[in-house]
Amino acid sequence: MGRVGVLLLNLGGPEKLEDVGPFLFNLFSDPEIIRLPFPWLQKPLAWFIASRRTKKSQENYRKIGGGSPLRRITEAQADALKGQLQALGQDAKIYIGMRYWHPYTEEAIARIIQDGIEKLVILPLYPQFSISTSGSSFRLLEKLWQEDPRLQQIEYTVIPSWYKQPGYLQAMAELIAQEIDQLPNPHEAHVFFSAHGVPKSYVEEAGDPYQQEIEECTYLIMRTLDRPNAHTLAYQSRVGPVEWLQPYTEDAIPELATKGIKDLVVVPISFVSEHIETLEEIDLEYRELAEEAGIHNFRRVPALNTHPVFIKALADLVIDALKTPSVKLSQVYQMKKKVKIYPPEAWEWGITTSAEVWNGRIAMLGFIALMIELITGRGLLHMIGIL
Numbered sequence: 001m002g003r004v005g006v007l008l009l010n011l012g013g014p015e016k017l018e019d020v021g022p023f024l025f026n027l028f029s030d031p032e033i034i035r036l037p038f039p040w041l042q043k044p045l046a047w048f049i050a051s052r053r054t055k056k057s058q059e060n061y062r063k064i065g066g067g068s069p070l071r072r073i074t075e076a077q078a079d080a081l082k083g084q085l086q087a088l089g090q091d092a093k094i095y096i097g098m099r100y101w102h103p104y105t106e107e108a109i110a111r112i113i114q115d116g117i118e119k120l121v122i123l124p125l126y127p128q129f130s131i132s133t134s135g136s137s138f139r140l141l142e143k144l145w146q147e148d149p150r151l152q153q154i155e156y157t158v159i160p161s162w163y164k165q166p167g168y169l170q171a172m173a174e175l176i177a178q179e180i181d182q183l184p185n186p187h188e189a190h191v192f193f194s195a196h197g198v199p200k201s202y203v204e205e206a207g208d209p210y211q212q213e214i215e216e217c218t219y220l221i222m223r224t225l226d227r228p229n230a231h232t233l234a235y236q237s238r239v240g241p242v243e244w245l246q247p248y249t250e251d252a253i254p255e256l257a258t259k260g261i262k263d264l265v266v267v268p269i270s271f272v273s274e275h276i277e278t279l280e281e282i283d284l285e286y287r288e289l290a291e292e293a294g295i296h297n298f299r300r301v302p303a304l305n306t307h308p309v310f311i312k313a314l315a316d317l318v319i320d321a322l323k324t325p326s327v328k329l330s331q332v333y334q335m336k337k338k339v340k341i342y343p344p345e346a347w348e349w350g351i352t353t354s355a356e357v358w359n360g361r362i363a364m365l366g367f368i369a370l371m372i373e374l375i376t377g378r379g380l381l382h383m384i385g386i387l
C-alpha cells in the first residue's frame with residue numbers, strides 16, 4: 001500500500017470570542033444548514049442571522065471559557081488515532097478538515113496533496129449521518145474533487161456513518177454505566193439520550209436518514225449497556241422558527257419530572273467531543289431546568305473525546321475501510337438513498353467553501369446597497385441610469 005492518509009471531518013468551532021461572528025456566518029452560508037429556494041438569498045440571510053445571533057452565542061462561549069474546545073479535542077483524537085493505528089501495524093498521516101472554522105477542509109486537502117498521499121480514508125467524526133453535518137462536508141469534498149485533477153489521482157474511500165461499530169457502542173455503554181453507578185439508586189436512573197436536532201423537514205421532505213440512525217443507535221447502545229433502566233430520546237439545540245425533530249429536550253425533562261423521575265443520566269449522542277452544547281446547554285441550561293422541575297440527581301455522561309475503546313473503534317474503522325472495496329463520495333447519497341437534493345440548482349451556485357466567504361461578504365454588501373436604493377430611490381444604479 002502506498003502512503004496512507006486519514007481525513008477526519010468535523011464541524012469546527014470558534015477559538016476566541018471574536019471568531020464567533022465569522023464562524024456563524026460560515027455556518028449559515030451553508031445551503032445544507034439553511035435550505036432556501038433562492039440561492040442568491042443565502043449570503044445576505046447568513047449575514048443577517050449571524051449578526052443577530054453573535055452576541056447571544058458569544059455569551060454562551062464566554063461561559064465555557066471564551067471559545068470552543070473542539071479543535072484541541074479533535075487534534076488529541078487525531079494523535080491518539082495515529083498511535084493506535086501504528087500499534088496495529090498501520091502507518092498513516094492524520095488530517096483534520098473542519099467545515100466552518102480552522103483548520104478548514106480546504107487546508108487539509110492542500111496538505112494531503114502536498115504530502116503525496118496515495119490512499120485516503122475519509123472519516124467523519126459524526127457517528128450518524130445527517131445532510132447538515134457529514135453530508136455537508138461530503139458535498140464540499142465532492143466539489144474540491146471535481147475542481148482538482150491531482151485529487152482524482154488519489155485512491156480514496158468514504159465511511160458514511162459508523163454508529164453500529166461495536167467498539168463505539170461499547171465505549172458509550174461503559175461511560176453510561178459509570179454515571180448510573182454513581183447515583184444513590186442506580187436501578188432508578190432514567191437514561192436520557194439528547195441528540196442534536198435537525199429541522200423536521202430534513203427527515204420528512206429531504207429524506208435525511210439522521211432520525212432513523214439516531215433511533216437505531218440509541219437502541220443499540222441500550223442493548224450493549226444491558227441494564228434494566230428506562231430510557232428516553234429527545235432532541236436539543238433548536239435554532240430558528242421552524243419545527244425540529246420532537247420531543248424537544250427542554251420539554252421532555254420537565255415531563256419526566258412530572259412522572260416522578262428524580263435521577264437522570266443525560267447522554268449526548270450525536271457528537272463525540274465536548275462542545276458548546278454539552279458544556280453549556282446540557283451542563284448549565286438543562287441542569288437548571290431539571291433542578292427546577294425537581295430532578296435533583298442530574299448527571300451528564302462525558303463525551304468520548306479520547307476514550308481508548310473509542311479510539312480503537314476509529315482505528316478499526318480505518319483498517320476495515322482500507323481492506324474493503326472503496327466507497328465514492330457520489331455513492332454516499334445513493335446509499336442514504338431516500339435523500340433528495342433540495343433545491344437541485346443550489347448546488348450549481350450554493351456550495352460555500354470557506355475561501356469564498358469574502359465573495360459572500362461583497363455580495364451581501366451589494367444586496368444591502370440594492371435594498372437601500374430600492375427603498376430610498378437614490379443610489380449608484382439610479383445615477384448610471386439602470387433604475
Ligand SMILES: C=CC1=C(C)c2cc3[nH]c(cc4nc(cc5[nH]c(cc1n2)c(C)c5CCC(=O)O)C(CCC(=O)O)=C4C)c(C)c3C=C
Pocket residue numbers: 011012013014027032033034053057068069070126130132133196197198199239270271274275276277
Ligand atoms: C450531529 C451534530 C449536529 C447536527 C445534526 C447539527 C445541525 C445543525 N446545527 C445548526 C446550527 C448551529 N450549530 C452550532 C454549533 C454546533 N453544532 C454542532 C453539531 C451539529 N449540528 C456542534 C458540535 C456545534 C458546536 C461546535 C462548538 O463550537 O463547540 C451553532 C453555533 C453555536 C450557537 O450559536 O448555538 C449553530 C447556530 C443547524 C441550523 C443545524 C441543522 C440544520
Ligand SMILES: [Fe+2]
Pocket residue numbers: 196
Ligand atoms: Fe449545529
Ligand SMILES: [Fe+2]
Pocket residue numbers: 196237277
Ligand atoms: Fe447547535
